[in-house]
Amino acid sequence: GQQVMQIPQYQHVQEGEDFTTYCNSSTTLSNIQWYKQRPGGHPVFLIQLVKSGEVKKQKRLTFQFGEAKKNSSLHITATQTTDVGTYFCAGIWEDSNYQLIWGAGTKLIIKP
Amino acid sequence: GAVVSQHPSRVICKSGTSVKIECRSLDFQATTMFWYRQFPKQSLMLMATSNEGSKATYEQGVEKDKFLINHASLTLSTLTVTSAHPEDSSFYICSARDIRGSIAYEQYFGPGTRLTVT
Numbered sequence: 001g002q003q004v005m006q007i008p009q010y011q012h013v014q015e016g017e018d019f020t021t022y023c024n025s026s027t028t029l030s031n032i033q034w035y036k037q038r039p040g041g042h043p044v045f046l047i048q049l050v051k052s053g054e055v056k057k058q059k060r061l062t063f064q065f066g067e068a069k070k071n072s073s074l075h076i077t078a079t080q081t082t083d084v085g086t087y088f089c090a091g092i093w094e095d096s097n098y099q100l101i102w103g104a105g106t107k108l109i110i111k112p
Numbered sequence: 113g114a115v116v117s118q119h120p121s122r123v124i125c126k127s128g129t130s131v132k133i134e135c136r137s138l139d140f141q142a143t144t145m146f147w148y149r150q151f152p153k154q155s156l157m158l159m160a161t162s163n164e165g166s167k168a169t170y171e172q173g174v175e176k177d178k179f180l181i182n183h184a185s186l187t188l189s190t191l192t193v194t195s196a197h198p199e200d201s202s203f204y205i206c207s208a209r210d211i212r213g214s215i216a217y218e219q220y221f222g223p224g225t226r227l228t229v230t
Contacts (some may be wrong), residue, residue: 042222104155
């Protein structure tokens with residue numbers, strides 16, 4: 001079946017360091033979405049990427065969609081304590097009936 | 113805009129009893145709602161897709177007789193966990209898709225329901 005692989009599972013960074021999470025699909029995606037879930041909270045939509053090679057920025061967050069629409073990444077520059085949480089990618093395929101296939105998530109942990 | 117509420121936020125029930133969880137889209141109409149289950153430190157697992165006025169579509173491995181889903185209106189879907197057992201304890205989250213959404217496929221999530229079965 002359709003799957004989205006997301007790595008790493010955890011990333012420990014010092015405040016101010018960068019953070020990156022990667023998602024990969026074996027088949028071509030229609031769209032990919034990114035969500036953030038704070039500890040104890042629910043997923044909150046961040047962005048959707050649709051076009052091949054698309055790059056979108058939200059302040060310190062940069063989202064990329066691969067040329068083949070099979071991979072995507074989220075990069076956070078100069079992390080802050082407010083960035084703590086788990087970042088999920090979720091893929092959509094042409095015939096998925098609006099279902100999201102979720103990656104496993106990458107937990108961003110700021111070292112004390 | 114695009115707020116989804118979920119009730120209750122926490123529930124503790126005894127083994128063998130049934131629990132109903134409500135998911136409401138407060139300021140938009142949702143033809144499609146999704147029910148997820150999330151185990152600690154894990155990703156969301158889609159349980160079923162609920163379409164207004166029709167039967168829910170369950171994912172493989174999810175017992176439809178155990179997890180009853182009703183989507184009677186464009187703003188309300190309910191999930192009933194029947195004859196709950198301790199292994200049903202989990203975090204249940206619903207999401208809804210705005211039929212007028214500016215971003216196709218965007219889902220709005222409820223705050224989740226923590227179910228504990230004793």
